[in-house]
Amino acid sequence: MQAPVAYKASYGGAFHGALIVEQDIAMGERMRRILSELAPGRRVVIASSRAEACNLLAALPYDLVLIDMRLPQDDGVSLINHVRQAYPWIESVAMSAADDHQLVDAAIAAGAVGYLLTEADDAELAFLLRSIERGGAPMDSRVARRLLGRIAASAKPSSIAPVVTRPSVARPAPGPLSPRELKVLRLIAQGWSNREIADAVFLSINTVEFHAKSIYRKLSVKSRTQAVHEATQHGLLN
Template identity: 45%
Template sequence: MEEILIVDDDQAVRHRLERVAAQAAPQARCAMAGTLAEAREQLARGHFDLALLDVGLPDGSGLDLLPWMQTHAPDVDAVVVSSLGDDATVLQAIRGGAVGYLLKNGSDMELELSLGSMQRGGAPIDPVIARRILKLMAAPQPAAALATIDAAPAPAAATAELSEREMDVLRLVAQGHSNREIARSLSLSINTVECHAKNIYRKLAVRSRAGAVYSARAHGLLP
């Protein structure tokens, strides 16, 4: 996480996130963009590791940048940092490829710790949002939604078989445990857990913990 693009139309917020990023990753260098157009231009010509995206921008939603990044900047992790935290917006961000979702009303320390977790393979998701997402995943699906899931062919990457140990890790992820807690529970090193997590993401064709849980439930790997 050495090159970070901060996309927000509020100058004060941009400077705040720059300070937070400097605390989370002292070697990081930040560039700024205030619109979707500026963000695309920066991403097209730069080599970024992370983009921090606001949702409400003058020329559209920051979520609209996510599918563009999947094609034009696939190696750049995207974390949404917004004042919006409704379920529909959060799920759209995760399905669009965001690896994390943070709320602007969190303290600087909370944001710093969340971003710092990325260097250990974590997914920076606000705890309040993470709890709501897990409840959504656990809720019974409407019959129409289940029929759609059953009828739709699963993506090839998501049908790859998970190993027994990967399933152990996935179950604990679904319960909301951190990588460190999973390591203790399974008597593994945290590096091994992070390796299993990366394999799970790859096999399920996702880029975040919440995305892995959602995909696993959709494909019947989790109840």
């Protein structure tokens, strides 16, 4: 299935159509209000189930989907997978009331580019969602800190476990990163925001965002968390 022409370049820009998949009516309306205030006049639709969401996705074009990970029968994970495979130009952002490690891991593995905790206040959720327009990943800081900590810990060599040689699947090497991109990548891995990076390396915020998008492209990823994970696998953060 091909992306509608008007939506092929939607990543990194303001969304044109958003779908909220949330079984809690009050929460769905809350997220619709937040998105509507971010982009007045843009279409924001609510679905209460995976089946309804699939019907709406097939009927109208969207470039952003917010998915409740508490949908019954793991429908949240299933829907993220469906969006990634059938509508690869759509950004999927998962959400739940609290930081559940298993839900977060499942969402990221399925292809979500961000994760929101709806216990946050409206201003914080709006701030995170606005980052999509700059090509960022709307990730609650508590979730991001835990994921980055786990990635950093997994990158440390073990002094106890014996070395066992196993056949491995070759991973394609990423495109070469420039010295400036490596510096930006290492600051991203430390949890710095684009604004903090810009101030630290004396660049404009637009230049830092340009470098971040170049890093994502070369690593074949779509979010900060995925970039750090991929860079760790290739030894770029050593």
